[in-house]
Amino acid sequence: MTSLGVEGARKHFGGVQALDGVDLEARDGELLVVVGPSGCGKSTLLRCIAGLETLDEGTIRIAGRDVTRERPAARNVSMVFQSYALFPHFTVSENIGFGLVVREVRKSEVVSRVAASAELVGVSHLLARRPAELSGGERQRVALARALVRDPDAFLLDEPLSNLDAGMRTEMRTELRRLHRRVGATMLYVTHDQVEAMTLGDRIAVLDAGKVRQVGEPDDLYRRPNDRFVAEFLGSPRMNFLEPDRAAAFLRVPDGTILGIRPEHVRLDGDADGATTRVELVELAGSDAYVHLDAGLVARVPADERPHEGAEVQLRISAGDAHLFDRATGARLPWT
Protein backbone atom coordinates (compact mmCIF):
# COMPACT_ATOMS: atom_id res chain seq x y z
CA MET A 1 0.00 0.00 0.00
CA THR A 2 1.26 3.47 -0.87
CA SER A 3 1.70 5.63 2.18
CA LEU A 4 3.29 8.58 0.44
CA GLY A 5 3.18 9.34 -3.25
CA VAL A 6 4.37 12.08 -5.55
CA GLU A 7 3.16 12.25 -9.14
CA GLY A 8 4.49 14.53 -11.87
CA ALA A 9 6.00 16.98 -9.39
CA ARG A 10 7.47 20.11 -10.96
CA LYS A 11 8.94 23.09 -9.17
CA HIS A 12 11.13 25.89 -10.42
CA PHE A 13 12.94 28.73 -8.70
CA GLY A 14 13.54 31.54 -11.15
CA GLY A 15 15.23 29.91 -14.12
CA VAL A 16 16.20 26.77 -12.21
CA GLN A 17 14.03 23.67 -12.60
CA ALA A 18 14.42 22.08 -9.15
CA LEU A 19 11.91 19.26 -9.76
CA ASP A 20 11.27 18.12 -13.29
CA GLY A 21 8.42 15.62 -13.27
CA VAL A 22 9.21 13.55 -10.21
CA ASP A 23 7.19 10.36 -9.65
CA LEU A 24 7.87 8.56 -6.40
CA GLU A 25 6.07 6.22 -4.05
CA ALA A 26 6.96 5.17 -0.52
CA ARG A 27 5.17 2.03 0.59
CA ASP A 28 3.54 1.73 3.97
CA GLY A 29 6.20 1.34 6.67
CA GLU A 30 9.05 1.69 4.21
CA LEU A 31 12.23 3.69 4.66
CA LEU A 32 12.75 5.24 1.24
CA VAL A 33 16.01 7.11 0.80
CA VAL A 34 16.22 9.87 -1.79
CA VAL A 35 19.84 10.33 -2.72
CA GLY A 36 21.56 12.62 -5.16
CA PRO A 37 24.28 15.23 -5.49
CA SER A 38 23.95 18.75 -4.08
CA GLY A 39 21.38 20.81 -5.98
CA CYS A 40 19.60 17.79 -7.49
CA GLY A 41 16.28 18.83 -5.92
CA LYS A 42 16.02 16.28 -3.12
CA SER A 43 15.52 18.83 -0.31
CA THR A 44 13.04 20.74 -2.48
CA LEU A 45 11.11 17.50 -2.95
CA LEU A 46 11.00 16.96 0.80
CA ARG A 47 9.93 20.57 1.46
CA CYS A 48 7.18 20.26 -1.15
CA ILE A 49 5.91 17.08 0.50
CA ALA A 50 5.98 18.84 3.89
CA GLY A 51 4.11 21.81 2.42
CA LEU A 52 6.91 24.29 3.08
CA GLU A 53 7.07 24.88 -0.69
CA THR A 54 4.22 24.63 -3.17
CA LEU A 55 4.46 22.56 -6.33
CA ASP A 56 4.09 24.27 -9.70
CA GLU A 57 2.55 21.07 -11.03
CA GLY A 58 1.87 17.60 -9.74
CA THR A 59 0.16 15.80 -6.90
CA ILE A 60 1.20 14.73 -3.43
CA ARG A 61 -0.68 11.98 -1.61
CA ILE A 62 -0.14 11.07 2.02
CA ALA A 63 -2.00 8.10 3.52
CA GLY A 64 -4.29 8.05 0.51
CA ARG A 65 -5.27 11.72 0.74
CA ASP A 66 -4.43 14.35 -1.87
CA VAL A 67 -2.63 16.95 0.23
CA THR A 68 -1.15 19.00 -2.62
CA ARG A 69 -3.01 22.15 -1.62
CA GLU A 70 -3.19 21.45 2.12
CA ARG A 71 -1.29 23.62 4.59
CA PRO A 72 1.74 21.96 6.24
CA ALA A 73 0.06 21.21 9.57
CA ALA A 74 -2.89 19.49 7.86
CA ARG A 75 -0.62 16.99 6.09
CA ASN A 76 0.20 15.17 9.32
CA VAL A 77 3.88 14.66 8.59
CA SER A 78 6.84 15.15 10.90
CA MET A 79 10.10 16.52 9.67
CA VAL A 80 13.61 16.26 11.04
CA PHE A 81 15.74 19.12 9.78
CA GLN A 82 19.42 19.07 8.94
CA SER A 83 20.04 21.70 11.62
CA TYR A 84 17.62 19.83 14.00
CA ALA A 85 15.61 23.09 14.42
CA LEU A 86 15.41 22.70 18.19
CA PHE A 87 14.06 25.74 20.00
CA PRO A 88 17.02 27.02 22.03
CA HIS A 89 14.89 28.60 24.76
CA PHE A 90 12.87 25.44 25.39
CA THR A 91 13.99 22.44 27.41
CA VAL A 92 14.34 19.05 25.74
CA SER A 93 10.98 18.11 27.22
CA GLU A 94 9.33 21.23 25.79
CA ASN A 95 10.97 20.69 22.43
CA ILE A 96 9.69 17.14 22.18
CA GLY A 97 6.19 18.08 23.30
CA PHE A 98 6.01 21.22 21.16
CA GLY A 99 3.78 19.80 18.44
CA LEU A 100 1.36 18.33 20.95
CA VAL A 101 1.11 21.60 22.88
CA VAL A 102 0.46 23.56 19.68
CA ARG A 103 -2.30 21.06 18.88
CA GLU A 104 -3.71 21.63 22.37
CA VAL A 105 -3.35 18.04 23.56
CA ARG A 106 -4.07 17.65 27.32
CA LYS A 107 -1.01 18.38 29.40
CA SER A 108 -1.03 15.01 31.20
CA GLU A 109 -1.08 13.25 27.83
CA VAL A 110 1.70 15.49 26.54
CA VAL A 111 3.87 14.58 29.51
CA SER A 112 3.30 10.84 29.09
CA ARG A 113 3.86 10.89 25.31
CA VAL A 114 7.00 13.00 25.71
CA ALA A 115 8.31 10.47 28.23
CA ALA A 116 7.54 7.55 25.90
CA SER A 117 9.14 9.25 22.91
CA ALA A 118 12.22 10.25 24.89
CA GLU A 119 12.53 6.68 26.15
CA LEU A 120 12.39 5.37 22.59
CA VAL A 121 15.41 7.41 21.48
CA GLY A 122 17.24 7.29 24.81
CA VAL A 123 17.06 10.90 25.97
CA SER A 124 14.96 10.42 29.11
CA HIS A 125 17.81 11.64 31.29
CA LEU A 126 18.10 14.89 29.31
CA LEU A 127 14.52 16.15 29.54
CA ALA A 128 15.32 19.16 31.75
CA ARG A 129 18.27 20.37 29.68
CA ARG A 130 18.30 22.96 26.92
CA PRO A 131 19.66 22.25 23.43
CA ALA A 132 22.83 24.27 24.08
CA GLU A 133 23.71 21.77 26.82
CA LEU A 134 23.51 18.77 24.47
CA SER A 135 26.03 17.14 22.13
CA GLY A 136 25.33 16.85 18.40
CA GLY A 137 24.18 13.25 18.76
CA GLU A 138 21.88 14.10 21.67
CA ARG A 139 20.33 16.97 19.71
CA GLN A 140 19.75 14.57 16.84
CA ARG A 141 17.94 12.16 19.16
CA VAL A 142 15.79 14.98 20.56
CA ALA A 143 14.85 16.04 17.03
CA LEU A 144 13.86 12.43 16.31
CA ALA A 145 11.86 12.24 19.52
CA ARG A 146 10.01 15.42 18.54
CA ALA A 147 9.15 13.85 15.20
CA LEU A 148 8.05 10.56 16.79
CA VAL A 149 5.88 12.00 19.55
CA ARG A 150 3.01 12.97 17.28
CA ASP A 151 2.56 9.61 15.51
CA PRO A 152 2.34 11.17 12.02
CA ASP A 153 1.42 9.46 8.74
CA ALA A 154 4.97 9.88 7.44
CA PHE A 155 8.37 11.06 8.59
CA LEU A 156 10.50 13.33 6.44
CA LEU A 157 14.19 13.43 7.30
CA ASP A 158 16.36 16.05 5.60
CA GLU A 159 20.02 15.00 5.84
CA PRO A 160 19.65 14.52 9.61
CA LEU A 161 23.11 13.04 10.11
CA SER A 162 25.17 15.46 8.06
CA ASN A 163 26.10 17.67 11.03
CA LEU A 164 27.56 14.78 13.02
CA ASP A 165 31.16 13.62 13.03
CA ALA A 166 31.99 10.39 11.17
CA GLY A 167 31.87 8.11 14.22
CA MET A 168 28.61 9.49 15.54
CA ARG A 169 27.11 9.36 12.04
CA THR A 170 27.77 5.64 11.78
CA GLU A 171 26.34 5.05 15.25
CA MET A 172 23.22 7.12 14.58
CA ARG A 173 22.73 5.42 11.21
CA THR A 174 22.47 2.06 12.93
CA GLU A 175 20.16 3.50 15.57
CA LEU A 176 17.93 5.05 12.94
CA ARG A 177 17.63 1.71 11.17
CA ARG A 178 16.80 0.03 14.47
CA LEU A 179 14.30 2.76 15.33
CA HIS A 180 12.60 2.42 11.96
CA ARG A 181 12.22 -1.32 12.49
CA ARG A 182 10.73 -0.71 15.92
CA VAL A 183 8.19 1.99 14.97
CA GLY A 184 7.49 0.62 11.46
CA ALA A 185 6.61 4.06 10.14
CA THR A 186 6.88 5.35 6.59
CA MET A 187 10.00 7.43 6.31
CA LEU A 188 11.37 9.50 3.46
CA TYR A 189 15.02 10.14 4.07
CA VAL A 190 17.03 12.62 2.01
CA THR A 191 20.80 12.46 1.84
CA HIS A 192 23.68 13.16 -0.50
CA ASP A 193 25.70 10.38 1.14
CA GLN A 194 25.45 7.20 -0.91
CA VAL A 195 26.83 5.09 1.96
CA GLU A 196 24.01 6.35 4.18
CA ALA A 197 21.53 5.59 1.40
CA MET A 198 22.84 2.07 0.81
CA THR A 199 22.93 1.11 4.48
CA LEU A 200 19.67 2.72 5.60
CA GLY A 201 17.17 2.41 2.80
CA ASP A 202 14.66 -0.33 2.21
CA ARG A 203 14.66 1.21 -1.24
CA ILE A 204 16.63 4.03 -2.78
CA ALA A 205 15.56 6.69 -5.27
CA VAL A 206 18.43 8.36 -7.11
CA LEU A 207 17.66 11.94 -8.08
CA ASP A 208 19.59 14.03 -10.58
CA ALA A 209 18.73 17.48 -11.93
CA GLY A 210 15.19 17.24 -10.60
CA LYS A 211 14.49 13.84 -12.18
CA VAL A 212 14.29 10.37 -10.63
CA ARG A 213 16.92 8.24 -12.35
CA GLN A 214 16.13 4.94 -10.69
CA VAL A 215 14.20 3.55 -7.76
CA GLY A 216 14.87 0.17 -6.26
CA GLU A 217 16.42 -1.89 -3.51
CA PRO A 218 20.01 -0.90 -2.69
CA ASP A 219 21.41 -4.16 -3.98
CA ASP A 220 19.54 -3.85 -7.29
CA LEU A 221 20.73 -0.31 -7.83
CA TYR A 222 24.28 -1.26 -7.08
CA ARG A 223 24.31 -4.39 -9.21
CA ARG A 224 22.09 -3.26 -12.07
CA PRO A 225 22.21 0.53 -12.38
CA ASN A 226 19.83 1.84 -15.04
CA ASP A 227 22.27 4.38 -16.34
CA ARG A 228 25.76 5.70 -16.06
CA PHE A 229 24.79 8.41 -13.52
CA VAL A 230 23.39 5.88 -11.03
CA ALA A 231 26.34 3.57 -11.62
CA GLU A 232 28.78 6.39 -10.97
CA PHE A 233 26.93 7.86 -7.99
CA LEU A 234 26.59 4.65 -5.99
CA GLY A 235 29.73 2.94 -4.80
CA SER A 236 32.99 4.08 -3.27
CA PRO A 237 35.44 4.27 -4.93
CA ARG A 238 33.22 5.08 -7.86
CA MET A 239 32.78 2.79 -10.86
CA ASN A 240 35.57 2.76 -13.45
CA PHE A 241 34.56 3.77 -16.98
CA LEU A 242 36.53 2.83 -20.08
CA GLU A 243 36.09 3.92 -23.69
CA PRO A 244 36.02 1.00 -26.18
CA ASP A 245 39.63 1.54 -27.31
CA ARG A 246 40.98 1.35 -23.76
CA ALA A 247 38.62 -1.46 -22.79
CA ALA A 248 39.83 -3.54 -25.73
CA ALA A 249 42.76 -4.79 -23.67
CA PHE A 250 40.31 -6.68 -21.44
CA LEU A 251 36.97 -7.09 -23.24
CA ARG A 252 35.46 -6.50 -26.67
CA VAL A 253 33.18 -3.49 -26.34
CA PRO A 254 31.00 -2.14 -29.21
CA ASP A 255 31.59 1.39 -30.54
CA GLY A 256 29.34 4.08 -29.11
CA THR A 257 29.33 2.46 -25.68
CA ILE A 258 31.25 2.81 -22.45
CA LEU A 259 32.37 -0.03 -20.23
CA GLY A 260 31.74 0.26 -16.51
CA ILE A 261 33.46 -1.89 -13.93
CA ARG A 262 33.29 -1.69 -10.14
CA PRO A 263 36.68 -1.45 -8.37
CA GLU A 264 36.06 -4.73 -6.52
CA HIS A 265 35.62 -6.48 -9.88
CA VAL A 266 39.01 -5.42 -11.19
CA ARG A 267 41.04 -8.56 -10.42
CA LEU A 268 44.75 -8.35 -9.77
CA ASP A 269 45.20 -12.09 -9.52
CA GLY A 270 48.29 -12.56 -11.64
CA ASP A 271 46.50 -14.52 -14.36
CA ALA A 272 48.90 -14.92 -17.26
CA ASP A 273 46.08 -14.06 -19.73
CA GLY A 274 45.42 -10.70 -18.12
CA ALA A 275 46.67 -7.35 -19.31
CA THR A 276 49.79 -6.04 -17.66
CA THR A 277 49.71 -2.65 -15.95
CA ARG A 278 51.70 -0.74 -13.35
CA VAL A 279 50.52 0.22 -9.87
CA GLU A 280 50.61 4.00 -9.63
CA LEU A 281 49.30 4.58 -6.11
CA VAL A 282 47.94 2.52 -3.22
CA GLU A 283 45.47 3.97 -0.69
CA LEU A 284 44.87 1.99 2.49
CA ALA A 285 41.29 2.16 3.78
CA GLY A 286 41.14 -0.17 6.77
CA SER A 287 40.50 -3.73 5.64
CA ASP A 288 40.60 -2.72 1.95
CA ALA A 289 43.15 -0.96 -0.25
CA TYR A 290 42.39 1.15 -3.32
CA VAL A 291 44.93 0.44 -6.03
CA HIS A 292 45.25 3.12 -8.73
CA LEU A 293 46.55 1.60 -11.95
CA ASP A 294 48.26 3.08 -15.00
CA ALA A 295 45.48 1.60 -17.12
CA GLY A 296 43.20 4.33 -15.72
CA LEU A 297 41.37 1.99 -13.33
CA VAL A 298 41.01 1.74 -9.59
CA ALA A 299 40.90 -1.70 -8.02
CA ARG A 300 39.67 -2.55 -4.54
CA VAL A 301 41.56 -5.43 -2.97
CA PRO A 302 41.89 -6.82 0.56
CA ALA A 303 44.47 -4.70 2.37
CA ASP A 304 46.75 -7.63 3.09
CA GLU A 305 46.81 -8.62 -0.60
CA ARG A 306 47.69 -5.16 -1.89
CA PRO A 307 50.58 -4.78 -4.32
CA HIS A 308 53.27 -2.20 -3.68
CA GLU A 309 53.45 1.03 -5.65
CA GLY A 310 55.36 0.72 -8.93
CA ALA A 311 54.73 -3.04 -9.20
CA GLU A 312 53.69 -4.63 -12.51
CA VAL A 313 50.42 -6.53 -12.09
CA GLN A 314 48.24 -8.74 -14.27
CA LEU A 315 44.77 -7.30 -14.58
CA ARG A 316 41.61 -9.21 -15.43
CA ILE A 317 38.01 -8.17 -15.92
CA SER A 318 35.24 -10.67 -16.61
CA ALA A 319 32.27 -9.75 -18.77
CA GLY A 320 29.86 -11.00 -16.12
CA ASP A 321 30.98 -8.23 -13.76
CA ALA A 322 31.09 -5.45 -16.34
CA HIS A 323 28.32 -2.99 -17.24
CA LEU A 324 27.73 -1.47 -20.65
CA PHE A 325 26.29 2.02 -21.14
CA ASP A 326 25.28 3.99 -24.20
CA ARG A 327 27.90 6.65 -24.76
CA ALA A 328 25.39 9.35 -25.78
CA THR A 329 22.45 8.75 -23.42
CA GLY A 330 24.21 6.93 -20.57
CA ALA A 331 21.47 4.27 -20.59
CA ARG A 332 22.32 0.71 -19.62
CA LEU A 333 22.80 -1.65 -22.56
CA PRO A 334 22.63 -5.44 -22.61
CA TRP A 335 25.76 -7.44 -23.46
CA THR A 336 25.44 -8.88 -26.91
Next chain:
Amino acid sequence: MRAGERSWGGWRQPAAIAVAVAFLLPFWYLASGSLREPGAPPPRAPELLPRPLSVESYDRAFELVDLGRYTLNSLAVAALTVPPAVLFASWAGFAIFLLTGRARAVLIGLSFAALMVPATALLVPRFAIFRALGLTDTWAPLVAPALLGLSPFYVLLFYWSFRRLPRELFEAARLEGMAPLAAWRRLAMPLVRPVTVAVGLLAFIASWGNFLDPLIYLFDSDLYTLPLGLRSLAVLDRTNYPILLAAAVVSTAPVVLVFAVAQRFFLHEDRGAGWLGR
Protein backbone atom coordinates in the same frame (compact mmCIF):
# COMPACT_ATOMS: atom_id res chain seq x y z
CA MET B 1 46.10 34.25 20.35
CA ARG B 2 47.54 36.26 17.47
CA ALA B 3 49.86 39.21 18.00
CA GLY B 4 47.27 41.72 16.77
CA GLU B 5 44.70 40.40 19.22
CA ARG B 6 47.17 40.59 22.09
CA SER B 7 48.08 44.20 21.38
CA TRP B 8 44.38 45.12 21.01
CA GLY B 9 43.68 43.33 24.30
CA GLY B 10 46.35 45.45 25.97
CA TRP B 11 44.89 48.69 24.62
CA ARG B 12 41.28 47.79 25.19
CA GLN B 13 41.06 48.86 28.82
CA PRO B 14 42.75 52.28 28.47
CA ALA B 15 40.71 52.92 25.30
CA ALA B 16 37.49 52.04 27.12
CA ILE B 17 38.44 54.33 30.02
CA ALA B 18 39.25 57.19 27.60
CA VAL B 19 35.87 56.82 25.86
CA ALA B 20 34.06 56.60 29.22
CA VAL B 21 35.81 59.76 30.45
CA ALA B 22 34.96 61.62 27.24
CA PHE B 23 31.30 60.73 27.74
CA LEU B 24 31.21 61.26 31.50
CA LEU B 25 32.86 64.70 31.54
CA PRO B 26 29.78 66.58 30.29
CA PHE B 27 27.68 64.68 32.84
CA TRP B 28 30.09 65.66 35.57
CA TYR B 29 29.96 69.30 34.43
CA LEU B 30 26.15 69.05 34.46
CA ALA B 31 25.94 67.54 37.95
CA SER B 32 28.57 69.76 39.60
CA GLY B 33 27.17 72.88 37.91
CA SER B 34 23.68 72.07 39.22
CA LEU B 35 25.09 72.03 42.77
CA ARG B 36 26.25 75.68 42.59
CA GLU B 37 24.20 78.35 44.27
CA PRO B 38 21.43 79.89 42.10
CA GLY B 39 22.72 82.91 40.20
CA ALA B 40 26.37 81.87 40.47
CA PRO B 41 28.29 82.34 37.18
CA PRO B 42 29.81 79.34 35.44
CA PRO B 43 33.24 78.38 36.88
CA ARG B 44 36.27 79.87 35.06
CA ALA B 45 38.22 76.64 35.41
CA PRO B 46 36.95 73.06 35.66
CA GLU B 47 36.05 72.22 39.24
CA LEU B 48 35.52 68.83 40.86
CA LEU B 49 32.86 70.07 43.26
CA PRO B 50 31.53 73.63 43.67
CA ARG B 51 32.04 75.55 46.93
CA PRO B 52 29.74 76.07 48.62
CA LEU B 53 27.74 72.96 47.73
CA SER B 54 24.04 73.78 47.37
CA VAL B 55 20.84 72.04 46.21
CA GLU B 56 18.95 75.34 46.20
CA SER B 57 19.01 75.46 42.37
CA TYR B 58 16.82 72.35 42.33
CA ASP B 59 14.27 74.02 44.62
CA ARG B 60 14.29 77.15 42.45
CA ALA B 61 13.90 75.14 39.23
CA PHE B 62 10.81 73.38 40.64
CA GLU B 63 9.44 76.76 41.87
CA LEU B 64 9.89 78.52 38.53
CA VAL B 65 8.26 75.83 36.39
CA ASP B 66 6.13 72.80 37.25
CA LEU B 67 8.95 70.30 36.64
CA GLY B 68 7.16 67.60 38.66
CA ARG B 69 4.09 67.70 36.40
CA TYR B 70 6.20 67.88 33.25
CA THR B 71 8.24 64.87 34.39
CA LEU B 72 5.06 62.90 35.02
CA ASN B 73 3.70 64.00 31.64
CA SER B 74 6.90 62.87 29.92
CA LEU B 75 6.73 59.54 31.76
CA ALA B 76 3.09 59.11 30.73
CA VAL B 77 3.86 59.90 27.08
CA ALA B 78 6.82 57.50 27.13
CA ALA B 79 4.67 54.80 28.76
CA LEU B 80 2.08 55.26 26.01
CA THR B 81 4.72 55.33 23.26
CA VAL B 82 7.31 52.66 24.06
CA PRO B 83 5.15 49.48 24.31
CA PRO B 84 3.26 50.07 21.02
CA ALA B 85 6.50 51.16 19.32
CA VAL B 86 8.17 47.87 20.28
CA LEU B 87 5.04 45.86 19.47
CA PHE B 88 4.45 47.31 16.02
CA ALA B 89 8.13 47.51 15.06
CA SER B 90 8.59 43.83 15.97
CA TRP B 91 5.39 42.80 14.16
CA ALA B 92 6.48 44.68 11.06
CA GLY B 93 10.01 43.24 11.30
CA PHE B 94 8.62 39.72 11.74
CA ALA B 95 6.22 40.15 8.83
CA ILE B 96 9.10 41.22 6.57
CA PHE B 97 11.11 38.23 7.82
CA LEU B 98 8.29 35.82 6.97
CA LEU B 99 7.86 37.23 3.47
CA THR B 100 10.00 35.98 0.64
CA GLY B 101 11.26 37.23 -2.69
CA ARG B 102 10.14 40.50 -4.18
CA ALA B 103 7.58 41.43 -1.49
CA ARG B 104 10.31 41.37 1.15
CA ALA B 105 12.75 43.35 -1.00
CA VAL B 106 10.10 46.00 -1.68
CA LEU B 107 9.26 46.42 2.01
CA ILE B 108 12.92 46.66 3.01
CA GLY B 109 13.43 49.24 0.27
CA LEU B 110 10.42 51.22 1.47
CA SER B 111 11.69 51.11 5.05
CA PHE B 112 15.05 52.50 3.94
CA ALA B 113 13.33 55.16 1.85
CA ALA B 114 11.20 56.20 4.83
CA LEU B 115 14.35 56.34 6.94
CA MET B 116 15.85 58.85 4.52
CA VAL B 117 12.94 61.31 4.83
CA PRO B 118 13.80 64.01 7.40
CA ALA B 119 11.17 64.22 10.16
CA THR B 120 10.99 68.02 9.72
CA ALA B 121 9.87 67.55 6.10
CA LEU B 122 6.69 65.94 7.44
CA LEU B 123 5.93 68.55 10.11
CA VAL B 124 3.46 70.59 8.07
CA PRO B 125 1.44 67.72 6.55
CA ARG B 126 1.37 65.91 9.90
CA PHE B 127 0.16 69.06 11.66
CA ALA B 128 -2.54 69.52 9.02
CA ILE B 129 -3.72 65.93 9.50
CA PHE B 130 -3.83 66.08 13.30
CA ARG B 131 -5.58 69.47 13.22
CA ALA B 132 -8.15 68.10 10.76
CA LEU B 133 -8.70 65.17 13.15
CA GLY B 134 -9.07 67.59 16.07
CA LEU B 135 -6.16 65.97 17.90
CA THR B 136 -3.92 69.01 18.40
CA ASP B 137 -3.36 69.99 22.03
CA THR B 138 -3.51 66.31 23.03
CA TRP B 139 -0.80 63.69 23.41
CA ALA B 140 -2.18 61.75 20.45
CA PRO B 141 0.23 63.30 17.88
CA LEU B 142 3.15 62.43 20.18
CA VAL B 143 2.06 58.81 20.60
CA ALA B 144 0.65 58.13 17.11
CA PRO B 145 4.02 57.40 15.39
CA ALA B 146 4.43 54.47 17.80
CA LEU B 147 1.58 52.77 15.93
CA LEU B 148 3.97 52.63 12.95
CA GLY B 149 6.86 51.35 15.05
CA LEU B 150 8.08 54.91 15.75
CA SER B 151 10.93 54.63 13.23
CA PRO B 152 11.65 52.42 10.18
CA PHE B 153 15.04 51.85 11.78
CA TYR B 154 13.42 49.90 14.63
CA VAL B 155 11.48 47.80 12.11
CA LEU B 156 14.69 47.04 10.21
CA LEU B 157 16.51 46.30 13.47
CA PHE B 158 13.92 43.66 14.35
CA TYR B 159 13.97 42.26 10.80
CA TRP B 160 17.77 41.91 10.90
CA SER B 161 17.55 40.20 14.30
CA PHE B 162 14.88 37.72 13.17
CA ARG B 163 16.88 37.03 10.02
CA ARG B 164 19.77 35.83 12.16
CA LEU B 165 17.56 33.10 13.66
CA PRO B 166 17.50 29.77 11.79
CA ARG B 167 14.52 29.75 9.42
CA GLU B 168 14.01 26.05 10.18
CA LEU B 169 12.76 27.00 13.67
CA PHE B 170 9.79 28.73 12.11
CA GLU B 171 9.31 26.04 9.49
CA ALA B 172 9.19 23.44 12.27
CA ALA B 173 6.56 25.57 13.99
CA ARG B 174 4.59 25.88 10.73
CA LEU B 175 4.61 22.10 10.33
CA GLU B 176 3.09 21.78 13.77
CA GLY B 177 0.38 24.30 12.91
CA MET B 178 1.60 27.24 14.95
CA ALA B 179 0.08 30.52 13.75
CA PRO B 180 2.45 33.37 12.78
CA LEU B 181 1.36 35.50 15.73
CA ALA B 182 2.03 32.64 18.15
CA ALA B 183 5.40 32.02 16.51
CA TRP B 184 6.22 35.70 16.97
CA ARG B 185 5.29 35.57 20.65
CA ARG B 186 6.57 32.11 21.62
CA LEU B 187 9.61 31.71 19.38
CA ALA B 188 10.82 34.93 17.80
CA MET B 189 10.54 37.45 20.62
CA PRO B 190 12.18 35.35 23.36
CA LEU B 191 15.13 34.80 21.04
CA VAL B 192 15.72 38.51 20.31
CA ARG B 193 15.24 39.82 23.83
CA PRO B 194 18.37 42.04 23.84
CA VAL B 195 17.17 43.71 20.64
CA THR B 196 13.72 44.22 22.13
CA VAL B 197 15.27 45.92 25.13
CA ALA B 198 17.49 48.03 22.86
CA VAL B 199 14.53 49.16 20.73
CA GLY B 200 12.52 49.88 23.88
CA LEU B 201 15.38 51.96 25.22
CA LEU B 202 15.84 53.85 21.96
CA ALA B 203 12.10 54.49 21.76
CA PHE B 204 12.10 55.74 25.36
CA ILE B 205 15.01 58.10 24.67
CA ALA B 206 13.32 59.33 21.47
CA SER B 207 10.07 59.99 23.31
CA TRP B 208 11.74 61.49 26.38
CA GLY B 209 13.89 63.90 24.38
CA ASN B 210 11.20 64.84 21.84
CA PHE B 211 11.08 68.63 21.82
CA LEU B 212 9.71 69.51 18.39
CA ASP B 213 6.42 67.58 18.45
CA PRO B 214 5.27 68.85 21.88
CA LEU B 215 6.26 72.37 20.81
CA ILE B 216 4.07 72.14 17.72
CA TYR B 217 1.09 70.19 19.03
CA LEU B 218 0.74 71.17 22.71
CA PHE B 219 -0.70 74.57 23.72
CA ASP B 220 -2.04 73.79 27.19
CA SER B 221 0.89 74.01 29.65
CA ASP B 222 -0.72 71.27 31.80
CA LEU B 223 0.10 68.84 28.97
CA TYR B 224 3.70 70.01 28.51
CA THR B 225 6.47 67.45 28.60
CA LEU B 226 9.88 67.94 30.21
CA PRO B 227 11.73 69.32 27.14
CA LEU B 228 9.11 72.09 26.90
CA GLY B 229 9.49 72.72 30.64
CA LEU B 230 13.24 73.11 30.20
CA ARG B 231 12.63 75.53 27.36
CA SER B 232 10.24 77.55 29.55
CA LEU B 233 12.88 77.69 32.26
CA ALA B 234 15.48 78.94 29.79
CA VAL B 235 13.08 81.70 28.71
CA LEU B 236 12.25 82.70 32.32
CA ASP B 237 15.79 82.85 33.69
CA ARG B 238 18.10 82.70 30.71
CA THR B 239 21.46 83.27 32.47
CA ASN B 240 20.90 81.37 35.69
CA TYR B 241 23.05 78.36 34.79
CA PRO B 242 22.81 76.41 38.08
CA ILE B 243 19.01 76.38 37.81
CA LEU B 244 19.12 75.38 34.13
CA LEU B 245 21.64 72.64 34.90
CA ALA B 246 19.57 71.40 37.87
CA ALA B 247 16.54 71.07 35.58
CA ALA B 248 18.75 69.31 33.00
CA VAL B 249 19.83 66.81 35.69
CA VAL B 250 16.17 66.17 36.55
CA SER B 251 15.49 65.57 32.88
CA THR B 252 18.52 63.31 32.33
CA ALA B 253 18.27 61.16 35.48
CA PRO B 254 15.33 58.97 34.33
CA VAL B 255 17.11 58.08 31.09
CA VAL B 256 20.24 57.06 33.02
CA LEU B 257 18.07 55.07 35.42
CA VAL B 258 16.22 53.27 32.62
CA PHE B 259 19.52 52.45 30.91
CA ALA B 260 20.98 51.15 34.18
CA VAL B 261 18.01 48.81 34.59
CA ALA B 262 17.98 47.75 30.93
CA GLN B 263 21.69 47.12 30.49
CA ARG B 264 21.56 43.83 32.40
CA PHE B 265 19.47 42.45 29.54
CA PHE B 266 22.26 43.27 27.10
CA LEU B 267 24.86 41.62 29.30
CA HIS B 268 22.84 38.57 30.42
CA GLU B 269 21.04 36.94 27.57
CA ASP B 270 18.25 35.07 29.33
CA ARG B 271 16.42 33.11 26.67
CA GLY B 272 13.16 32.93 28.58
CA ALA B 273 10.99 29.89 29.16
CA GLY B 274 9.02 27.41 27.12
CA TRP B 275 5.64 25.83 27.76
CA LEU B 276 6.66 24.32 31.10
CA GLY B 277 7.20 27.87 32.30
CA ARG B 278 10.70 27.37 33.66
